[in-house]
Amino acid sequence: MLDKTKRGWWKSAVFYQIYPKSFQDTDGDGIGDIPGIIARLDYLEKLGIDGIWLSPVYASPQADNGYDISDYRAIWTPFGTMEDMERLIAGARRRGISIIMDLVLNHTSDQHRWFREALKGRDNPYHDYYIWRDGAPDRRPNDMRATFGGPAWDWAPEVGQWYFHQFAPQQPDLNWENSKVRRELYGMIRFWVDKGVEGFRLDVIDGIAKEPDRGITSRGPMLHTYIRELSREAFREEGLVTVGEAWSADVEEAKLYSDPSGRELSMVFQFEHNFADCRPGGEKWDLAPLDLPRLKKCLEHWQRGLYGQGWNSLFWDNHDLPRIVSRWGDEGTYRVQSAKMLAAALHGMQGTPYIYQGEEIGMTNIRLPIEEYEDLETLNLYRERLEQGYPAAEVLASIHARSRDNARTPMQWSAEKNAGFTTGTPWFAVNPNYREINVQAALDDPDSVFYFYQKLIALRKQYHVFREGDFTLLDPENEEVFAYLRGTETEQLLVVCNFTGETVDWPLPEEFAGAEMLISNYGGAPRGALRPYEAVMLYRRAAE
Numbered sequence: 001m002l003d004k005t006k007r008g009w010w011k012s013a014v015f016y017q018i019y020p021k022s023f024q025d026t027d028g029d030g031i032g033d034i035p036g037i038i039a040r041l042d043y044l045e046k047l048g049i050d051g052i053w054l055s056p057v058y059a060s061p062q063a064d065n066g067y068d069i070s071d072y073r074a075i076w077t078p079f080g081t082m083e084d085m086e087r088l089i090a091g092a093r094r095r096g097i098s099i100i101m102d103l104v105l106n107h108t109s110d111q112h113r114w115f116r117e118a119l120k121g122r123d124n125p126y127h128d129y130y131i132w133r134d135g136a137p138d139r140r141p142n143d144m145r146a147t148f149g150g151p152a153w154d155w156a157p158e159v160g161q162w163y164f165h166q167f168a169p170q171q172p173d174l175n176w177e178n179s180k181v182r183r184e185l186y187g188m189i190r191f192w193v194d195k196g197v198e199g200f201r202l203d204v205i206d207g208i209a210k211e212p213d214r215g216i217t218s219r220g221p222m223l224h225t226y227i228r229e230l231s232r233e234a235f236r237e238e239g240l241v242t243v244g245e246a247w248s249a250d251v252e253e254a255k256l257y258s259d260p261s262g263r264e265l266s267m268v269f270q271f272e273h274n275f276a277d278c279r280p281g282g283e284k285w286d287l288a289p290l291d292l293p294r295l296k297k298c299l300e301h302w303q304r305g306l307y308g309q310g311w312n313s314l315f316w317d318n319h320d321l322p323r324i325v326s327r328w329g330d331e332g333t334y335r336v337q338s339a340k341m342l343a344a345a346l347h348g349m350q351g352t353p354y355i356y357q358g359e360e361i362g363m364t365n366i367r368l369p370i371e372e373y374e375d376l377e378t379l380n381l382y383r384e385r386l387e388q389g390y391p392a393a394e395v396l397a398s399i400h401a402r403s404r405d406n407a408r409t410p411m412q413w414s415a416e417k418n419a420g421f422t423t424g425t426p427w428f429a430v431n432p433n434y435r436e437i438n439v440q441a442a443l444d445d446p447d448s449v450f451y452f453y454q455k456l457i458a459l460r461k462q463y464h465v466f467r468e469g470d471f472t473l474l475d476p477e478n479e480e481v482f483a484y485l486r487g488t489e490t491e492q493l494l495v496v497c498n499f500t501g502e503t504v505d506w507p508l509p510e511e512f513a514g515a516e517m518l519i520s521n522y523g524g525a526p527r528g529a530l531r532p533y534e535a536v537m538l539y540r541r542a543a544e
């Protein structure tokens with residue numbers, strides 16, 4: 001078990017993200033709940049993870065599945081009670097698992113008491129908690145767009161002003177210039193630390209210091225001043241792990257956030273690699289085949305850029321992204337091999353890995369008719385693109401490939417009805433492939449994706465080189481193979497991954513002849529050529 005009072009313990013850790021609505025229902029209402037998470041702690045302990053990043057469980061009208069919070073100090077009733085939450089924290093801790101809460105500090109729900117008070121009048125003490133502009137009801141302050149589509153300004157007739165929302169209209173942005181807002185938020189964070197929470201994931205943290213009049217929504221000039229204050233006031237314990245979501249971060253920016261001096265955050269989620277299969281300059285919906293050399297160079301840039309000067313988070317999946325097997329692997333014949341290959345490619349790098357629920361059994365994307373999608377971003381995109389004249393089939397193809405709902409189908413526990421997720425009617429479609437892809441089947445099969453992840457997690461703890469080694473990309477222009485070396489003075493690790501469903505000629509470097517094989521997805525080292533989606537990790541002591 002890791003000593004979590006020590007600064008930097010999270011460098012040896014592996015985290016697991018739970019999207020509570022889709023994890024495990026226990027009361028038959030079709031919605032996952034906290035008792036469901038408690039019931040699955042043994043499973044997570046078996047996997048070997050050190051912490052759970054819990055997507056929001058706070059009271060919320062659920063316009064954006066909990067990322068619209070109406071009370072930061074209460075639990076959404078269908079998820080359970082505060083006592084359930086306390087039991088979860090304690091039960092997890094007994095198993096060496098930390099609970100990392102999701103903090104949405106950029107905005108609240110429009111149903112939050114602060115916003116309802118703010119609407120009562122311009123002199124209300126809460127009015128200045130949000131961002132307002134005067135003007136005529138038929139003329140927006142400017143033409144900024146919201147991330148989920150539509151304008152970023154909405155009219156509030158109650159006060160005769162425009163309010164700013166970077167996301168949905170039901171998610172008004174908080175005014176971080178107001179020190180009272182900041183103090184309220186720090187107090188709320190301390191409430192959760194006192195309950196035993198051991199870290200936080202900070203939703204869209206690069207958005208807090210906006211300057212909407214200048215069109216700035218992320219990386220505003222005050223950003224790092226605010227984060228340092230937040231860190232000083234709210235994250236006092238050395239052992240707290242903090243990870244900020246920062247779509248705007250480049251390597252230089254990430255050094256500021258995750259500098260080892262520790263004045264800001266432990267690490268950030270950056271998303272540059274996530275565009276390696278998008279049309280250059282396009283959005284995530286603008287599909288292109290994976291450009292493997294581009295992906296490799298991007299990962300190399302981050303691996304080398306933060307080496308000794310910050311810390312990477314490593315992830316393929318989360319609740320906003322499609323399933324990696326469907327994306328860069330193979331949903332068909334090579335599903336298992338490709339899921340393992342992608343896991344090896346990621347877990348061999350330097351940083352803290354995050355596994356998203358279901359990734360460890362190789363869950364896949366779903367394809368639904370448009371009426372069955374739930375996610376507001378997906379539905380807005382469909383409407384907007386049709387208005388812009390895109391053919392419906394093309395928009396649907398983008399949605400099938402990239403919708404956030406791909407990640408939000410219920411967790412597949414067994415071959416029983418509704419994949420063992422609920423005895424009631426699930427809030428969202430269960431992927432019909434659950435009869436084949438499920439936890440029970442994975443646990444029963446020693447060659448499953450699950451045991452591969454379990455082994456990767458154990459290897460990271462066993463060999464120093466995973467945590468400390470530097471990174472050298474091999475064969476950068478190769479369009480089929482991702483291979484790299486990690487090295488310290490005493491150890492060397494070679495990771496080789498075939499990203500295609502074909503056999504590829506790729507002789508292993510000579511110095512690894514006879515090296516110890518740490519893990520492979522074909523049960524044995526490659527002989528001359530790499531088999532479809534083959535992955536292997538080889539290890540040697542440097543002096544040997």
Ligand code: GLC
Nearest residue numbers: 064067104167203204319320
């Ligand atoms: C983050 C979350 C996403 C949410 C958005 C607004 O990007 O990951 O799910 O919709 O912030 O809170």
